[in-house]
Amino acid sequence: MDNFNFYSPTQFVFGKEREGEAGTYVKKYGGSKVLIHYGGGSVVRSGLLDRVKDSLTKEGISFVELGGVMPNPRSGLVYQGIDICKKESVDFILALGGGSVIDSSKGIAAGSLYDGDFWDFYSGKLVEKALPIGVVLTIAAAGSEGSGDSVVTKEEGMLKRATSSDLLRPKFSILNPALTQTLPAYQTACGATDIMAHVFERYFTNTLEVEITDRLCEAVLLTMVKETPRVIADPNNYEARANIMWAGMVAHNGLVGVGRSQDWNSHSIEHELSALYDCAHGAGLAVIMPSWMEYVYKHNIMRFCQMATRVFGCQMNFENPEVTAVEGIKRFRSFLHSIGMPINFEELGAKEEDIPVLVDKLGLGDGKTGGFVSLTSEDVTKIYEIAAKAEI
Amino acid sequence: MDNFNFYSPTQFVFGKEREGEAGTYVKKYGGSKVLIHYGGGSVVRSGLLDRVKDSLTKEGISFVELGGVMPNPRSGLVYQGIDICKKESVDFILALGGGSVIDSSKGIAAGSLYDGDFWDFYSGKLVEKALPIGVVLTIAAAGSEGSGDSVVTKEEGMLKRATSSDLLRPKFSILNPALTQTLPAYQTACGATDIMAHVFERYFTNTLEVEITDRLCEAVLLTMVKETPRVIADPNNYEARANIMWAGMVAHNGLVGVGRSQDWNSHSIEHELSALYDCAHGAGLAVIMPSWMEYVYKHNIMRFCQMATRVFGCQMNFENPEVTAVEGIKRFRSFLHSIGMPINFEELGAKEEDIPVLVDKLGLGDGKTGGFVSLTSEDVTKIYEIAAKAEI
Numbered sequence: 134m135d136n137f138n139f140y141s142p143t144q145f146v147f148g149k150e151r152e153g154e155a156g157t158y159v160k161k162y163g164g165s166k167v168l169i170h171y172g173g174g175s176v177v178r179s180g181l182l183d184r185v186k187d188s189l190t191k192e193g194i195s196f197v198e199l200g201g202v203m204p205n206p207r208s209g210l211v212y213q214g215i216d217i218c219k220k221e222s223v224d225f226i227l228a229l230g231g232g233s234v235i236d237s238s239k240g241i242a243a244g245s246l247y248d249g250d251f252w253d254f255y256s257g258k259l260v261e262k263a264l265p266i267g268v269v270l271t272i273a274a275a276g277s278e279g280s281g282d283s284v285v286t287k288e289e290g291m292l293k294r295a296t297s298s299d300l301l302r303p304k305f306s307i308l309n310p311a312l313t314q315t316l317p318a319y320q321t322a323c324g325a326t327d328i329m330a331h332v333f334e335r336y337f338t339n340t341l342e343v344e345i346t347d348r349l350c351e352a353v354l355l356t357m358v359k360e361t362p363r364v365i366a367d368p369n370n371y372e373a374r375a376n377i378m379w380a381g382m383v384a385h386n387g388l389v390g391v392g393r394s395q396d397w398n399s400h401s402i403e404h405e406l407s408a409l410y411d412c413a414h415g416a417g418l419a420v421i422m423p424s425w426m427e428y429v430y431k432h433n434i435m436r437f438c439q440m441a442t443r444v445f446g447c448q449m450n451f452e453n454p455e456v457t458a459v460e461g462i463k464r465f466r467s468f469l470h471s472i473g474m475p476i477n478f479e480e481l482g483a484k485e486e487d488i489p490v491l492v493d494k495l496g497l498g499d500g501k502t503g504g505f506v507s508l509t510s511e512d513v514t515k516i517y518e519i520a521a522k523a524e525i
Numbered sequence: 526m527d528n529f530n531f532y533s534p535t536q537f538v539f540g541k542e543r544e545g546e547a548g549t550y551v552k553k554y555g556g557s558k559v560l561i562h563y564g565g566g567s568v569v570r571s572g573l574l575d576r577v578k579d580s581l582t583k584e585g586i587s588f589v590e591l592g593g594v595m596p597n598p599r600s601g602l603v604y605q606g607i608d609i610c611k612k613e614s615v616d617f618i619l620a621l622g623g624g625s626v627i628d629s630s631k632g633i634a635a636g637s638l639y640d641g642d643f644w645d646f647y648s649g650k651l652v653e654k655a656l657p658i659g660v661v662l663t664i665a666a667a668g669s670e671g672s673g674d675s676v677v678t679k680e681e682g683m684l685k686r687a688t689s690s691d692l693l694r695p696k697f698s699i700l701n702p703a704l705t706q707t708l709p710a711y712q713t714a715c716g717a718t719d720i721m722a723h724v725f726e727r728y729f730t731n732t733l734e735v736e737i738t739d740r741l742c743e744a745v746l747l748t749m750v751k752e753t754p755r756v757i758a759d760p761n762n763y764e765a766r767a768n769i770m771w772a773g774m775v776a777h778n779g780l781v782g783v784g785r786s787q788d789w790n791s792h793s794i795e796h797e798l799s800a801l802y803d804c805a806h807g808a809g810l811a812v813i814m815p816s817w818m819e820y821v822y823k824h825n826i827m828r829f830c831q832m833a834t835r836v837f838g839c840q841m842n843f844e845n846p847e848v849t850a851v852e853g854i855k856r857f858r859s860f861l862h863s864i865g866m867p868i869n870f871e872e873l874g875a876k877e878e879d880i881p882v883l884v885d886k887l888g889l890g891d892g893k894t895g896g897f898v899s900l901t902s903e904d905v906t907k908i909y910e911i912a913a914k915a916e917i
Contacts, residue, residue, distance in 0.1 A: 136540025148528025352740035
């Protein structure tokens, strides 16, 4: 096991009607002037925004608002948020939404206490200060509610880039599974795919003998395999929603990846798809991740056998383990298809002829990625090609 | 899933030689005058105490010392520690040891900022302030390095009582698995038993459909079943030690018990054994927990089947599930025996004729416990009786 630090100081506030406590927690963590940041109309229509405002008002906390976050959140709105925070002396940011809203909030939090361009933090500069952030989560997917990560897209060139800092970990995150019950099935499935992908990026490691993290990874994956079809069949299944929502946090606060090398190539390869086509990140992952698996599985057949048997219930073929490894990947893709995810370029709305553009934008040049298997531009091209034509 | 809060803000610093960073972390979390608290001579003989002192000195941090913590830590030493902290204006407590040292440190931390008797906090009073605590862990067992819990024994009447507060969660915990390599096999096995017991206390729940926490529980248990025999066979197996050490933290920082009712009757029933005989808590649990399982399994046979199949690899008997349930309990007891744990009163050094004393000290009177199955004094008597005579 590799040496590591694990730090997840967020106060998680989980369950029915907990959004009514938003004001209490903002106050507890020192907020007196809040920027409420959110996406589109659903937060307004559902009454969530009003309930949260009431909760702030009850605690004597004043606020300003900034809506309009889009999926794959844009830098333009982050700049607007920073302007507001500086002008209005905002001291706390409250994100109402899913990963895009939280990630946008993190950009604003870092940029508001910085004299330069916040994009610096998405270009390699370390965050040194940030406004405190609170979250009321409405989509189980990104895990941003429990992580220090943020991904923002710069409109100019549609550059999708990430930053990470413990300073961007939310002070508190309110997770009410009932708030996710109104999500369309497609978005629910995209979220589930993202959660599983967050685990797989950590599961495929070159570090030996990390049984505890392996088993924790499998705990989340097994939960997703059981619970996702239940919410697709019945969007109002609170218990299944609750299991998925908590699994989404556990998948990405760092716990299931400690002490081991990780991969993250599928995420990088996918980001170019959602940047170019503005498709949902989870949908892109459904197309890319099984294709990546098909391309790299020979690097460690036994690890794919472990996934196949422990997660997807395959019988181990002891005479020919490769059969089991391949069967596991097949079952993963079938599972994604069964919950309504696209599995190839056509279903996603991507075009095979764009592959050179995608590879070029990834910017590997003559270099290589790191991870489970180090990839060249040629490897990435082949993975996109598998993804373009994938079938059940 | 029940509503819950989950808050585990400790900075975990894991891996080889990390104790050399103790000074850095004490400084980071605001300590300038430290009480180093530890147990017996092993911390001195191994050179750990000196290495930690060097690390503090390097950061310009001054310190005082208090050794002598015994297993089942006593209130007498806590009072001494509080006196020292008050006289010497100590602002940070650094625990070097296992659960007993950490629990004693927590008592001192709470008592040092309180005008009354620290025992109040072990008699139901809520902790309102506490000195910050850091940990250098030397035994994987109690999970106190990641929890807000503390158990201390009052010499007068050998009363073993607990307190819990988020204020008692360590600011940082340094976990170097190599420090546990010198532990005798018996202590290693006691620790492993305690870790598994912490999970089982949460696993046996009356809350339905908490798949994610079930699976996380099983992740820890499966890890312990795999790794414990390896360290018993080879005490210097760093990888197995590492898996167990991290599993011990995950087992008890709260994560594997959220959203569900819990039990904790085995812990209460055991506490009377270790209080009366001063035996190791883990050894007492090895005697009590399988006996408790035998007594209560009919309350939910399917849950015991889940344990049997998912954790101990039993084949499910679909025609007669009770067979599987019983087989799982049998395998658990055999596992404990195989790692060198006592499984009945004689092996533990307890006496069957003391059962009325044990039951009386538990103090249920005509009342009942809570938990998975609510127990009367008569039930507890029967569990002690099963434990007295248990065999493989």
